[in-house]
Every structure is written in structure tokens, then in C-alpha cells.
Amino acid sequence: MVSNHTAVAVYGASGHTGAFVIAELLRRGLPVVAVGRDVSRVxxxxxxxxxxxxDAAALERAFAGCAVVINCAGPFLDTAPPVVEAALRAGCAYIDVTAEQASALSTFERYDERARAAGVAIIPAAGFYGGLADLLASALVGDQPVxxxxxxxxxxxxxxxxxTRQTGERNRVPRVVVEHGRLVPMAMPAPKTAWTFDAPHGVQDMEQMPFSEIITISRHLHVRNLRAYLNAASLSEIRDAATPQPVAIDTQGxxxxKFVIEVVARDREGTRRAVAHGQDIYAVTAPLVVEAAxxxxxxxxxxxxxxxxxxxxxxxDFLRAFGPEHLTFALHAI
Structure with missing residues (x-):
């Protein structure tokens, strides 16, 4: 339970994802306070x-009178601890959108007990990376071991x-996967495979590239082995310094x-698949974290x-809250 305040503070409000989050809060009629070192584009x-x-004191003052803080400012290895600390002092719940495994894991380990004592929820990695896969996996398997x-x-x-560029430069922590129920370093060089998606993506060459979904899923689901792959074509683009930033093509910015994300679970009962499609991984983060708020x-x-x-x-129930303009998803037995 959060305080009796109703405002949602967005830290990193002038950033790319922060702008989407503020727009979604306004669309839903939720009171919003923009916070950051630069708020000129609010x-x-x-x-x-x-x-x-x-500036710990300034952060606490900025969050005063709010009920929830959404942190959109990376790299989260640097921003999550001071923003969580200020949110706790101000009596706020906390959400962030980190794809960084080390940041999500640290937040879970450092702040669970204090959040319980304060009576607030702290939810790291609630965006496209981390949050969406966790929702799909939770809907797919529930409490059943996999x-x-x-x-x-x-x-x-x-x-x-x-x-994203700055976070990639900052985050040099070795990536982890789950083997035999434990977080272990990912094998190097990164394993590769091929994957057949539904149209329009079709058959894709894939490279093992685990993000914060490994941390979120393994936090509460009983999964013996857990891996994550990203298509090689998109990795080639992000590894190319000449690849441009995203350009808005619709009224939502x-x-x-286009993206597709699949979660496939295998156990003695057979194989099950959850799949979600949408447009713009940065934009879809906004309805995810605003729905949570x-x-x-x-x-x-x-x-x-x-x-x-x-x-x-x-x-x-959470996934059903999204209209097709944000996200489509389905669960299948194979």
C-alpha cells in the first residue's frame, strides 16, 4: 500500500522514455510531477x-507529496540506488525500467527488507526488458515448476x-543465465541459434543476450534452466555507432x-508458448509502468x-489491460 498521496513522480522526465511515460500518465488522467536535472523539455x-x-536532499524534496516514483533515467547502476533511497525517505513506491541485470538484482537484494518495513512496493525492471517477459512467463506457468x-x-x-548508448558503455558487468536453478555467468562466446517467429519476423538468426528478464523471472518462478536470445540483425545495428536514434512516425511519437517477444516453457507436461507483438520497445514501456503505477x-x-x-x-489481468494499440499477446500449447 502506498501513501494517501496520488501524484506520480517521473525521474528522467526529459529523456526519451520519460517523455513517453509522462504522456501516458497524462492520457490516463493521473497527476504527474516531472523530476530531473533538466526539465526544460517537460x-x-x-x-x-x-x-x-x-543531490539526495533535492531528490527527497522532489518526491515529497508523491505516491509513486518512476525512474526512467539510466544507467540504472548509477541512478537506482539514490532514487530508491530518496523514494523510501519520501514514503513512495518505486518503479524503474532497467534492462541492466546487475542493477535489477542489486535492487531486489538491497531493498526488499526495507521496502517491507516501510510498507511500499519496489519494482525494478518493469519495462520492455525485464517486465514484459516476466508477465508473459508468469501468465504461462504460474507457480508450476518448469x-x-x-x-x-x-x-x-x-x-x-x-x-541506451550510455548504458551500454557503463554496463560492463558479465551477463548471467539460470542453470540448474542458479544464476551463473553466460557462456562465452555467446551461443547462437535460429528461431522461427510468426510473421512478419519469420526465421531469425539469434544470439544469446540476456537482459533483466533473467533476474525478474528467476526471482519468483521455479525455472531450472533459463536463457534469453535476441535476433542478430538488431544486435548488429546497436553495435554500429552509425545507427541513428529512433525517429517518430506517428502522433504518439x-x-x-516492430517487436515480437516469445517465452517458451518446457516440462514433463509438454511445451507452452506466450507471445506478444507491438511497436517501439521504448514506447511500450510507458503503458507497462503506468499500469503498474x-x-x-x-x-x-x-x-x-x-x-x-x-x-x-x-x-x-495485467496483460489484458492493454489495448491492441499498445500490445497484443497470446498463450499457446504446442
């Missing part, structure tokens, strides 16, 4: 508060933002990028601690 009429990441699970993602393009604001929500989206909420 939409007119949105309350804005200046706070640098290294022998093997694979997350496969294909992007028809990956036009990286400036923040989304790029033309709206549910945290609901007086009936009574969970606390460091949680994943699939732990905090009913995954089926």
Missing part, C-alpha cells in the same frame, strides 16, 4: 522539480537512444520499429517489498 502545465542524481524456459526477442530494427495507487493494493510485475500483480 510539457507545458506539468509541474516540474529540479533534482540532480547526486525444466527449461527460453525468452526470444526479435526487433526489425534497433535504433538506440542516447541513454513512436518509431516504426495506477495499480499501486489503488487502495486495495496491499503488497510490499521488492517485487517483479508478475509477483506484484495478476499477470493475466
Amino acid at each position: 510539457p507545458a502545465g506539468v509541474p516540474a522539480r529540479l533534482a540532480a542524481i547526486d 525444466d527449461d524456459m527460453t525468452v526470444a526477442i526479435a526487433l526489425d530494427h534497433w535504433w538506440p537512444t542516447k541513454g 513512436r518509431s516504426a520499429q 495506477a495499480r499501486l495507487l489503488d487502495s486495495s493494493f496491499n503488497r510490499s517489498g521488492a517485487l517483479t510485475l508478475g509477483q506484484a500483480f495478476d499477470a493475466h
Whole structure:
């Protein structure tokens, strides 16, 4: 349960993802406060508060009177600890959108007990990477133990933002997967495979590239072996310094990028598959975290601690909240 305040503070409000989050909060009629070291690009009429990441007192003042803080400012290895600390001091719940495994794992391990004591929820990795796969996996298997699970993602393009570039340069922590129920370093060189997606992505060459979904899924689901792959074409783009940033092509500010994410679970009962399609991985993060914030604001929500989206909420119900303009998903037995 959060405080009796109703405003949602967005840290990193002037960034690419932060702008999508503010727009979605406004669309849903939720009170929003923009926070950051630069709020010059915040939409007119949105309350804005200046706070640098290294100014603990300013962060706490900026979050005062809010119920939820959504952190959109990476690299999260650097921003998550001070923003979580300030949110806890201000009595706020916390959500972030990190794809960084080390950041998500640290948040879970460092802040679960304190969040429980404070009676608030802390939800790291609630965006496209981390959150969406966790919801799909939770809806697919529930509490049932699974022998093997694979997350496969294909992007028809990956036009990286400036923040994505900065995070990639900062995050040099070795990536992990789950083997025999334990987090272990990913094998190097990264294993490769081929994957057949539904149209329009079709057959894709894939490279093992685990993001924060490994941390979120293994946090609460009983999975013996867990791996994640990304299509090689999108990896080639993001590894190329000449690849441009995303360009808006519609009234929502989304790029033309199309994505598909599949979660496949195998056990003695057979094989099951969850699949979701959408447009623009940065844009789709906004309805995910805003839906989470709206549910945290609901007086009936009574969970606390460091949680994943699939732990905090009913995954089926959460996914059904999205219209086809944001996301389509399906669950299949194979």
C-alpha cells in the first residue's frame, strides 16, 4: 500500500522514455510531477522539480507529496540506488525500467527488507526488458515448476537512444543465465541459434543476450534452466555507432520499429508458448509502468517489498489491460 498521496513522480522526465511515460500518465488522467536535472523539455502545465542524481536532499524534496516514483533515467547502476533511497525517505513506491541485470538484482537484494518495513512496493525492471517477459512467463506457468524456459526477442530494427548508448558503455558487468536453478555467468562466446517467429519476423538468426528478464523471472518462478536470445540483425545495428536514434512516425511519437517477444516453457507436461507483438520497445514501456503505477495507487493494493510485475500483480489481468494499440499477446500449447 502506498501513501494517501496520488501524484506520480517521473525521474528522467526529459529523456526519451520519460517523455513517453509522462504522456501516458497524462492520457490516463493521473497527476504527474516531472523530476530531473533538466526539465526544460517537460510539457507545458506539468509541474516540474529540479533534482540532480547526486543531490539526495533535492531528490527527497522532489518526491515529497508523491505516491509513486518512476525512474526512467539510466544507467540504472548509477541512478537506482539514490532514487530508491530518496523514494523510501519520501514514503513512495518505486518503479524503474532497467534492462541492466546487475542493477535489477542489486535492487531486489538491497531493498526488499526495507521496502517491507516501510510498507511500499519496489519494482525494478518493469519495462520492455525485464517486465514484459516476466508477465508473459508468469501468465504461462504460474507457480508450476518448469525444466527449461527460453525468452526470444526479435526487433526489425534497433535504433538506440542516447541513454541506451550510455548504458551500454557503463554496463560492463558479465551477463548471467539460470542453470540448474542458479544464476551463473553466460557462456562465452555467446551461443547462437535460429528461431522461427510468426510473421512478419519469420526465421531469425539469434544470439544469446540476456537482459533483466533473467533476474525478474528467476526471482519468483521455479525455472531450472533459463536463457534469453535476441535476433542478430538488431544486435548488429546497436553495435554500429552509425545507427541513428529512433525517429517518430506517428502522433504518439513512436518509431516504426516492430517487436515480437516469445517465452517458451518446457516440462514433463509438454511445451507452452506466450507471445506478444507491438511497436517501439521504448514506447511500450510507458503503458507497462503506468499500469503498474495506477495499480499501486489503488487502495486495495496491499503488497510490499521488492517485487517483479508478475509477483506484484495478476499477470493475466495485467496483460489484458492493454489495448491492441499498445500490445497484443497470446498463450499457446504446442
